[in-house]
Amino acid sequence: MSAHRPVGVLGAGAWGTALAQMLSSDGRDVLLWALEPEVADEINFSHRNTPYLPSARLNPTIRATGDLAEFADMEIVLAVTPAQHLDGVLAKMGGAPRDLVLCSKGIEAGTGRLMNDVAKEALPDSEVAVLSGPTFAHEVAAGLPTAVTLACSGGRAQWDRLAPAIARPAFRPYFSEDVTGAEIGGSIKNVLAIACGVVEGLRLGQNARAALIARGYAEMLRFGEAMGAEPETLAGLCGLGDLVLTCSSTSSRNFSLGKALGEGGDAAALMADRRTVAEGAHTAPVLHELAEKRGIAMPIVSAVNMLLGGAAPAQVVEKLLARPLTAERDESA
Numbered sequence: 001m002s003a004h005r006p007v008g009v010l011g012a013g014a015w016g017t018a019l020a021q022m023l024s025s026d027g028r029d030v031l032l033w034a035l036e037p038e039v040a041d042e043i044n045f046s047h048r049n050t051p052y053l054p055s056a057r058l059n060p061t062i063r064a065t066g067d068l069a070e071f072a073d074m075e076i077v078l079a080v081t082p083a084q085h086l087d088g089v090l091a092k093m094g095g096a097p098r099d100l101v102l103c104s105k106g107i108e109a110g111t112g113r114l115m116n117d118v119a120k121e122a123l124p125d126s127e128v129a130v131l132s133g134p135t136f137a138h139e140v141a142a143g144l145p146t147a148v149t150l151a152c153s154g155g156r157a158q159w160d161r162l163a164p165a166i167a168r169p170a171f172r173p174y175f176s177e178d179v180t181g182a183e184i185g186g187s188i189k190n191v192l193a194i195a196c197g198v199v200e201g202l203r204l205g206q207n208a209r210a211a212l213i214a215r216g217y218a219e220m221l222r223f224g225e226a227m228g229a230e231p232e233t234l235a236g237l238c239g240l241g242d243l244v245l246t247c248s249s250t251s252s253r254n255f256s257l258g259k260a261l262g263e264g265g266d267a268a269a270l271m272a273d274r275r276t277v278a279e280g281a282h283t284a285p286v287l288h289e290l291a292e293k294r295g296i297a298m299p300i301v302s303a304v305n306m307l308l309g310g311a312a313p314a315q316v317v318e319k320l321l322a323r324p325l326t327a328e329r330d331e332s333a
């Protein structure tokens with residue numbers, strides 16, 4: 001048992017398990033909530049999570065549980081469920097931890113809520129922070145150097161509580177107060193990574209991918225500005241940093257999904273076959289809807305939405321390329 005209070009992690013998928021591994025790397029006790037009893041058992045008895053993070057041998061100070069009530073009185077809890085399940089999981093906790101650190105990347109379908117809106121409504125007594133950045137789970141679990149944005153709604157006072165509990169020699173959080181910006185970066189880059197995967201699947205070349213990253217970033221900035229995010233936040237780890245990572249590697253589930261779509265895979269079948277989450281596929285429709293409602297031009301996001309609805313990739317690309325020529329800084333394009 002370490003001298004520190006245990007940290008809680010909700011969600012034993014790849015990212016929740018990697019964060020638990022990173023947090024326990026100094027011997028700290030970590031309590032990890034797993035939905036599936038067999039996942040909890042494997043973590044407790046074999047120190048493995050074969051379905052979600054097969055590469056890691058987990059630290060023995062990680063204890064898994066299926067009982068959400070165990071998290072209600074904790075000081076610090078990291079919420080790492082898929083975005084569409086956050087509300088349901090928080091509702092079952094039966095109490096509010098002091099600090100709730102949101103690590104999911106997505107927008108809630110149906111409501112258009114960001115995760116910090118979901119959390120503030122579900123647990124108004126918790127202080128919310130957002131942890132987001134370029135973070136492939138298997139690299140963090142392996143102890144490779146990683147930096148993230150830690151956006152604290154409670155400002156410096158909350159940072160002073162969270163930073164020592166979360167930072168490790170190879171895991172560097174950077175302070176921000178822009179919770180909305182941190183969330184928007186992580187949510188939108190997933191959709192843009194699908195688009196970059198499609199470019200790869202269709203073999204459209206590296207020029208096209210770089211163009212998509214730059215034009216996609218312009219869409220991220222436009223949407224962010226409309227939602228009150230600071231452009232400097234989106235230029236940082238949780239925006240541009242994560243966009244570059246996720247748009248350039250088949251280690252990304254979103255990129256890989258896009259690649260399979262570009263290679264002619266059927267969108268519905270690809271989604272039905274998954275156990276792991278490609279958040280961009282859930283975010284694209286709701287993001288497209290929000291952008292349409294607010295009159296924000298997001299042609300790449302709309303193209304991904306069409307592809308996920310079953311449109312033929314070659315036709316979607318043709319349509320994107322046929323759009324009128326305009327100024328690079330044209331806000332309506």
Ligand SMILES: NC(=O)c1ccc[n+]([C@@H]2O[C@H](COP(=O)([O-])OP(=O)(O)OC[C@H]3O[C@@H](n4cnc5c(N)ncnc54)[C@H](O)[C@@H]3O)[C@@H](O)[C@H]2O)c1
Pocket residue numbers: 011012013014015016017034035036052080081082083085088089103104105106135136137138275276277278279
């Ligand atoms: N994997 C990464 O490298 C990574 C990095 C940063 C952020 N994220 C984000 O973290 C979040 C979780 O992703 P992940 O990669 O850990 O998941 P994952 O794809 O590895 O696993 C899916 C998870 O969803 C859970 N789940 C399925 N149905 C559920 C339900 N009804 N209620 C609650 N949970 C349910 C499963 O138990 C499992 O933990 C996502 O928002 C993702 O974008 C992932």
Ligand SMILES: O=P(O)(O)OC[C@H](O)CO
Pocket residue numbers: 105133134135136137190193242245246251252253254255277278279
């Ligand atoms: O595998 P992805 O596409 O969900 O991306 C994982 C992380 O968000 C990368 O920062």
